[in-house]
Amino acid sequence: MTITDPFVSAGSNIGLLRPVGYVRISLDREGAGLGVARQTADLNDVADRLGMPRPEVVTDNDVSAYSRKRRPGYEEVLSGIASGRWNVLLIWHVDRLTRNPKELEEIVDLANQTGLRIETVKGGRVDLSTGEGRLHARILGGLARYESEHRSDRIRRKMLQNAEAGLPHGGMRRPFGYEPDGMTVRPDEAEVIRWAMGGVIAGRTLRALVGELNDAQVATSTGVPWSVTVLRKVLIGGRIAGLRVHQGRVLGPAAWPAIVSMPRWELCRAVLTDPARRTASGNKPNRLVSGIALCGRCGKVMRAGGNRAGARMYRCASANHLRRRGDLVDDVVTRFVVGWLARDGVTFDVPDIAVPTHDLRARADEVRLRISQVEDALVGDPTDDLKDVSVDGLKRNLARLRGNLEDLERDEKLTALPSALHGVTAENFPGLPLDRRRSIVDYLCKVTVLPTSKGGHAGEESIDVIPHPERFPAAAAA
Known part of the structure; x- marks a missing residue:
């Protein structure tokens, strides 16, 4: 009984061919992989014309061969060829495979080691076994790289020109709040x-x-x-x-x-962008003053943690100096804030909403830049105006600049953070979301949990709440 391999014809070695097709498009503007699909169809036509099996197809869609981004499909193809899984590579053009000279040399070495046969839709066979064939591939790769670099330069110039004219770049990603043209406001997203x-x-x-x-x-x-x-x-x-x-x-x-x-x-x-804004990752606070209240013994923060007789507790986060019932602390703080907001004639040292002026922010940025220049000079990379300044002089300058920056950042903070109070009243404060109530308490108050004598009662009198002394010094001293 004779078994006929459909891929083997008499007198040929076609059955030994194990083709792989690599297809890539660097920018899929249609968003549906249609460019890859077109290349795949062309590779199948080449396989049919050469009388070999249609290839397994590996794709990299919307990935550039010029950029340094990983191309998983490309890496899979090289690995498969090196392992002997495939011995024929079908590509649309050499530039679909690589535009990087280093990568091209790796492919040349791989072809010489494995006897890889390369066929292209645009250009026929690429014979890397001869010097002439390798030269031809390198020329094609070099031209493709020049084209990419030249196109990148043109794109950068065009983007800068658009920016200077106030126009959008365009591109595939629609900016939130606007229509795809980048010019027309989308009302529902604008409200968000x-x-x-x-x-x-x-x-x-x-x-x-x-x-x-x-x-x-x-x-x-x-x-x-x-x-x-x-x-x-x-x-x-x-x-x-x-x-x-x-x-x-x-x-x-x-x-x-x-x-x-x-x-x-x-x-x-x-x-x-306030440096003091809490951005650290971790568990979301679920108590009003966790991380805000201070331990009256060591001055470190108190955090929610543990239970006693079914009641959730605040405890010193440093050395567990103190513990206090969470509902007691939260109730005292809430009543203090509500009482302060309810008082007639209560005013704050700064407006409810204020914005750091451009001049203030510009001065702070100038100081930050100068600090970085002095720091560079201290490690041996001075600007021209700092070359002749002694190390001691640089250190004195650095200390002075850092002091100036602290003052400027404090002024910036004081003009922005009172916005947390905007629209807050004694009536609506208790019902506000926890994160907003925490922000208001943190801005308005200094909360200290006081130690008690051994066996003493830890009641309301052990919770000291005063107006924040840095923001409201007159009220705190009263």
């Missing part, structure tokens, strides 16, 4: 931006805002759930304030309309 910005200004955390957006199934412009990083990027990005930003630098007004006013955007940005 204004809502989120209002939450930040009111003292809410990005994590809490993201949770509400995702619970309400409000998606990003790409259709995926929100993350803290994405929301923060939208809110501090100048686009929503009608600013044209290019490579992190504001070039001027944009051609598209703003979604929020400049003062409100400046305020939100000041809050989100």
